[in-house]
Structure formats: C-alpha cells, structure tokens
Amino acid sequence: MKEIARLAVYNLYHRKLRTFLTLTGVVIGVASIVGLIGAAEGINSVITGEIEKFQSNVIAVVPGEFKLQFSPLSQYEGMKAGKLSERDVEEISKIPGAETVMPSVSSRVRVEYGGETMILTVFAADPEKFREIDTIGVLEGRYFRSGREVLLGYSVAKELFEKEIGIRKKVRINGVEFRVVGVMNKAGGLFRAFDTMIYVPKSSAKKYLELSGITEIDVKVEEGYDPGAVASRIEEKLKELRKGEKDFTVISPDFSRSIANQILSAMQILLGGIAGISFLVGAIGISNMMFTSVLERTREIGIMKAVGATRRQIMAIFLIESGVIGFFGGILGVVFGYGIGEGFLALRQYFVEKSGVQTVVERPHVLISPELVVAALLFSFAVGILAGAIPARRAADLQPAEALRYE
Amino acid sequence: MPVVECRNVWKIYEPKVPALRGINLKVDSGEFISIVGPSGCGKSTLLNLMGCLDVPTRGRVLIGGCDTRKLGDAELSRLRREKIGFVFQFFNLIPALTVLENVVLPTVFSGRKDPKKAKKLLEAVGLGSKLRRKPAELSGGERQRVAIARALVNDPEVVLADEPTGNLDSETGAAILDLLSSLNRETGVTLVLITHDPEVAKRAERIIYMKDGKIVREVRK
Incomplete structure (x- = not known):
C-alpha cells in the first residue's frame, strides 16, 4: 500500500503541468465558494452588528400604520395619515x-x-x-x-x-x-x-x-x-x-428587530444561493479536471493491469492522486478565496461610493469562519475523490485489452 | 500439464464480428511457438485471451490448468502478475516512470518490490547504464529491451510477445528476437510470439498459421 501511495504521489509529481492544471481547476472552484460565502458572511456580520446596536429600551410611536415589512423607516411618506x-x-x-x-x-x-x-x-x-x-x-x-x-x-x-x-x-x-x-x-x-x-x-x-x-x-x-x-x-x-x-404604529425594539431579521434572512437566502451555485461550479470544475485526467490515462491503466495490477490497486492510485489534488487544491482555494472575496467587496464599495449613496454602515470585510474552511476542505477532498473515482472505476473495469487499445 | 490451453475458444466482438472461431491450442512448458497470419486473422485477440487481458465469448482458456472464466479480477491479476509476461509492439512503457521504475512496477503490484532484480535484468538486456532515463529518451530497440526486462521481473512461466519487432528496423528487430530466443533457451521460459512476418515466425520450434479466426496449419520443426 505504501508503494501504491508513493506511485500516486510520484505520478502527480511527474506530470507537473497536468497536476498544475487540475489543481488550478480545484483552486478556482474552492476559491469561488470561499470568496463569495466569505464576502456574504462579512456583509451579514455588519448587518447583524447594526441590529445589536439598535436601542433596545426605546419604543417609538409614529402616525400612520405600517405593515410589518421591509421599508425605509425614516420615510413616513405615503401612509395613511394619522x-x-x-x-x-x-x-x-x-x-x-x-x-x-x-x-x-x-x-x-x-x-x-x-x-x-x-x-x-x-x-x-x-x-x-x-x-x-x-x-x-x-x-x-x-x-x-x-x-x-x-x-x-x-x-x-x-x-x-x-x-x-x-x-x-x-x-x-x-x-x-x-x-x-x-x-x-x-x-x-x-x-x-x-x-x-x-x-x-x-x-x-x-x-x-x-x-x-x-x-x-x-x-x-x-x-x-x-x-x-x-x-x-x-x-x-x-x-x-x-x-x-x-392609524398609528408602535415600533418596539422587537418590531425593529423583526424587520432587521427580514433583511437578514433575505441576506441568508442570497448567501445560500451563492453558496449553492459556487459549490456546483466548483464541483463541475473539479469533476471535469479529474475526468479528463483519468480518461487520458486509460491506456496506462491497461498497461498496469497487464503487468498485474488489481482493480483495487488501480483505484487506490487514482483515489490517492485525486484526494491529494482535492486536499491541496482546497487549501490553496481557501487562501485565494480570501483574496477574491476582498476584491469583490472592494469592487462593491467602489460602486456604492460612486453611486453617491451615503453609507452609514461600516465597510464589510471577508469573514472566513473555521466551519467554512473545514467545509471547503472536506468538499474539495470529497469532490476530488468522487470525481476521480468514477472515471477510474470505469477504466479499471475495462478489460485490459480494451484499455490498451484506448487512444 | 500445458502452460496455456485454449479449448474451442470463440471471441465475438459486438456487433457479431467473430474474431476467433473455435481455437484449440496447447502450449507446453519451455516451448517457443509463433503464431503467424495476416493482419485481422485474430492472432492478437488470441494472445490477449491467453494473457488474461480479455475473456473469451465461448470456450475456455486454462492457465496452468486454471479455468480463467471462473476467476475474478483479483485472481486474474495474480495470474498476469505471476505467470505471464507481456511484450507489446508499441512497448507500452509508462512514460512518466524511469526505465528502472518501469521494470520495478510489476513487483510493486505483487507486493514484493525488488529493484535489485530489476536492475540485474536491465543489465542483462544491456541497459545497465540507462536506468534513470525516461522511455522517451531511448531508441525503439532499447524500449523493447526495457519491456522484455519488465516481462521477466516476476519470473513468469510464459512470455507473450505481440509483434515485438513490428515497430523496429530489421537489424534491431533481429537483435530483439535473438534476445527472446536466447531467454527461452537459457531460462526455459515459455515463449509465444505473434507476427505477420513468416521469416520471424521461422525462429520458433512450432509455427501456428492462422486465417480468419481459425488455426489453418501447424508446423513443427
């Protein structure tokens, strides 16, 4: 088993370009996940901070009736006049x-x-x-x-x-x-x-x-x-x-919070959507890279089988290879993701300032929680292995004669 | 007991193209046989079946008396590893590995990694000075020598060579054939050689002529 693992690592090392390209695919996938989620989390935490700041023992009574919905509270226009x-x-x-x-x-x-x-x-x-x-x-x-x-x-x-x-x-x-x-x-x-x-x-x-x-x-x-x-x-x-x-509205701290929470949950839905899309993009990128990398070695799999490798040994080689790529791609992805997230927020800040909106909210920064790091690493490791396993299994299941004919 | 035995072997590729139509063949230990015929006669298919690289559609292939139809992947792999060595027309070395690593590879899969033996075999085929080279840095003849060393590293009972000179000039090809036949003579390893060239085939003690998926003639020297 040790030799098999060494063979796998050796393969990665001796196909530097291929490994680099595959790794790049994984890094982009993971970085987009970490960057976008980190940025969204950062914005989220700023909003949460604002809610915390809100006076909690002052009740405001204003004329007119508002419904509990997201509206700019500083403007009382267009309401039933009381x-x-x-x-x-x-x-x-x-x-x-x-x-x-x-x-x-x-x-x-x-x-x-x-x-x-x-x-x-x-x-x-x-x-x-x-x-x-x-x-x-x-x-x-x-x-x-x-x-x-x-x-x-x-x-x-x-x-x-x-x-x-x-x-x-x-x-x-x-x-x-x-x-x-x-x-x-x-x-x-x-x-x-x-x-x-x-x-x-x-x-x-x-x-x-x-x-x-x-x-x-x-x-x-x-x-x-x-x-x-x-x-x-x-x-x-x-x-x-x-x-x-x-014809009046009593704004209790709860009322304000519930409105704030609506903003927050809208944010959370957005965040979930971003996360979902990023995961999908990342997974497709990783799978694609692994798939081509294994397919182009079908003939090599045939050679290894001809000289006596079992199905399991071949699977092990590819799983270790794709696992290593997944793992290191994940680590690099987290690092680059931080940069992408900060870039995204800087861009956002630029447009907010350019539009002339008076922002009272402090500038958000990327927030990468330990959970996000762990999830990103597990994700890239798992997707890497899975994406490597499927084509490797197909190749390992081929009759060696057929794999050897593969061009 | 024959090293390899084919009993009424058929191989039919989808859609219904018979490549082998009822082959009966026994290869005894220490024999040097050649299988000769025009391209498309099914000789490579037969060799793949004899080497457990493929399974017959009908009939049986027995390796050392073992019916390959009844074996799973692990046992077939073990047979390929322990009893059979392959030499291919296009060498089939792994390009990322060095000459030495290519020869060591079968011993890695058998769990008894043996670089010393690999080195000795490479020295025996005249490549002792090129252990650290990559296959791409070698000539065709040298690559085929590497492949022969690899075929021998696990002490097989039979070496199956599929057009081993097909990709070499005649002089180099002759040297490779010399090497193979001397191995057969000196170590007693069974040798099955496939070729389309009757001249090459004549080196063997027994020549099997194939046509359209059938054995049409057999000549024993």
Whole structure:
C-alpha cells in the first residue's frame, strides 16, 4: 500500500503541468465558494452588528400604520395619515414602565452653510427628555438647551458639507440662523439616518421654524419592565382613545428587530444561493479536471493491469492522486478565496461610493469562519475523490485489452 | 500439464464480428511457438485471451490448468502478475516512470518490490547504464529491451510477445528476437510470439498459421 501511495504521489509529481492544471481547476472552484460565502458572511456580520446596536429600551410611536415589512423607516411618506396628540402623550405617560415620554416633531428643512444648501430632516424635542432618551451621545460640544441652538448629526457636521461644520459655527435653517452647540457621535444604523439629521429644541422649532404638532412619541422603558409588554400596553391605550381605529404604529425594539431579521434572512437566502451555485461550479470544475485526467490515462491503466495490477490497486492510485489534488487544491482555494472575496467587496464599495449613496454602515470585510474552511476542505477532498473515482472505476473495469487499445 | 490451453475458444466482438472461431491450442512448458497470419486473422485477440487481458465469448482458456472464466479480477491479476509476461509492439512503457521504475512496477503490484532484480535484468538486456532515463529518451530497440526486462521481473512461466519487432528496423528487430530466443533457451521460459512476418515466425520450434479466426496449419520443426 505504501508503494501504491508513493506511485500516486510520484505520478502527480511527474506530470507537473497536468497536476498544475487540475489543481488550478480545484483552486478556482474552492476559491469561488470561499470568496463569495466569505464576502456574504462579512456583509451579514455588519448587518447583524447594526441590529445589536439598535436601542433596545426605546419604543417609538409614529402616525400612520405600517405593515410589518421591509421599508425605509425614516420615510413616513405615503401612509395613511394619522395624528398624534398631547392627549396621547398624557395617556402614555400613565402607563407603568413608561419612564420618559418624549413627543417630537420632525420635518424636512433647508440647511445652509458655507454657501451650500441641503435638504435635511430636523428633529425637534424637549431638551431634557432628549438628553434622557438619546443613546448616541455627543462627540463634541453639548446637547441643545434653548433658543436657536442646533445639534448636528455626525455626517451633517463631518461629511455632507464641503466644509466641516465645527461647534460655535452658524448655520441657517429655513433662513433662520442657528448656532451649532454640538455634534453627535457616529450612530451608524440601518433603520434611521440619525447621522444625517439635525436636532433642535421643540420650543425653538415652533417659534422660528413654525413646526408644531407631534410626528413621533418616543418612550423610554423603565428598567425592569419588558419593552414588548409596555409596547403592547401603549398600543391598546391608543386604540382605545381612537375607538378601535389604528392609524398609528408602535415600533418596539422587537418590531425593529423583526424587520432587521427580514433583511437578514433575505441576506441568508442570497448567501445560500451563492453558496449553492459556487459549490456546483466548483464541483463541475473539479469533476471535469479529474475526468479528463483519468480518461487520458486509460491506456496506462491497461498497461498496469497487464503487468498485474488489481482493480483495487488501480483505484487506490487514482483515489490517492485525486484526494491529494482535492486536499491541496482546497487549501490553496481557501487562501485565494480570501483574496477574491476582498476584491469583490472592494469592487462593491467602489460602486456604492460612486453611486453617491451615503453609507452609514461600516465597510464589510471577508469573514472566513473555521466551519467554512473545514467545509471547503472536506468538499474539495470529497469532490476530488468522487470525481476521480468514477472515471477510474470505469477504466479499471475495462478489460485490459480494451484499455490498451484506448487512444 | 500445458502452460496455456485454449479449448474451442470463440471471441465475438459486438456487433457479431467473430474474431476467433473455435481455437484449440496447447502450449507446453519451455516451448517457443509463433503464431503467424495476416493482419485481422485474430492472432492478437488470441494472445490477449491467453494473457488474461480479455475473456473469451465461448470456450475456455486454462492457465496452468486454471479455468480463467471462473476467476475474478483479483485472481486474474495474480495470474498476469505471476505467470505471464507481456511484450507489446508499441512497448507500452509508462512514460512518466524511469526505465528502472518501469521494470520495478510489476513487483510493486505483487507486493514484493525488488529493484535489485530489476536492475540485474536491465543489465542483462544491456541497459545497465540507462536506468534513470525516461522511455522517451531511448531508441525503439532499447524500449523493447526495457519491456522484455519488465516481462521477466516476476519470473513468469510464459512470455507473450505481440509483434515485438513490428515497430523496429530489421537489424534491431533481429537483435530483439535473438534476445527472446536466447531467454527461452537459457531460462526455459515459455515463449509465444505473434507476427505477420513468416521469416520471424521461422525462429520458433512450432509455427501456428492462422486465417480468419481459425488455426489453418501447424508446423513443427
């Protein structure tokens, strides 16, 4: 057996070109699997990270009714218009577990700075409550207090305008001058573009920007209470106030998660599809290489049988050969796959940036889990052996006379 | 007991082309026989059956009294390994292996790897200085000598040679025939030689003439 194994390895060594080409086929197959799955896993992990970041003890109530489906939550357009009132705020405040109840109003406004004008969302709330509920935190300066003070989202201050906006600078909002008192931390976040919003006191929004009414009520849940339970209480109460009509939506952390999970499962399906196709492509590539490599040696198999090799010995030679190719092809494939995945993500990043989309999500990198490595190696080993075994068996089953006639 | 015996052997290739039509032949130990006939007469087919490289459609081939029809792959392989040595027209060496490795190969399959013996045989056929060469670096005559050494390495009872000079010039061919007949004389190995050339056939003690899948004449010297 040892000699047979040596013969197999020897064969590989002495057919360098053939071995190299076969190995290349295997490497491409495995690399495409590892690269694409690794890239998809990387994107996946970024999304999962974003979900983790999502505030888990704040419930938001917004007017209109959304269905549980994947939609950009920062846009409330095109929904059945409902209204939130002071009465709603009072009633919610009475619910046990509702620690801080913050009504707010947001609107699209014109923001001017350094000669540039942007349309951004302003979010106006009570300064005290905002500070209590906010989980993003202030990077520079402080929260707004009163008057014409504005707090900027991270991207507004750092990225959107040609010139960075520092604290103590003046910006014009709908033509009214406001002083920048702080810049928020980078929030990231898939669900709401916190980084591209600006924040002002509610009283100032009313006085200077003529913004009134309530477009959102945020509720911070007291520690020890289940946010889900508090959310359903709020929902019941508001329904009661509207005599059963539902023209509002309570976004509990669960609700946000379930939407996030929908994105994630869409991602997972995509990932599964990519994996499946890659596996298929890889398997076909490996089989093809092994097949031709064995077929072209049919005559050699005839010679070996003529000098006394048994069927099993011939099978062993080819299985060891294809197993070795499968195994080393797998290892190289994992290495190259990493490169392919990074290349793919770099390309993706390039197109995302070129399209001018403001990405708040951090740049994904290839993620190769130990499971993926093991699966890729097992896969290439198994496919290598199988793809080698089928033609080798056919050749070994031929009458030697027939194999010797094979050209 | 004959080394090889054919009893009413038929070989019919699909679709229904009879290559052999009822061959009866006994080859005794130590004999040197040649089978001669025009191409397509079935002589190569007969040799393949005698060497267990193929199985008859009808009839029996007995090797040392063993009916090959009753044997499985492992036993047939063992027969080829232990009792039979082949020499082919186109040498059939494995190109990736060196001269020495080609000759050692049958001993690898028999599980008794014996490079010393292989080397000795190669020296005996005059190739002691070319052990590490690849077949492609050798002349036709040299390649055939390698093949003869390989055929002998497992001490077979019979060497089956299928047109061993068919691919060689006449001078080289004559030298190969000298080598084969001297092996037969000196070691007593049974030799079955196939050729289309009556001159070559005349070297044997017994000449079997074949035509259209049948033995038509037998001449004993």
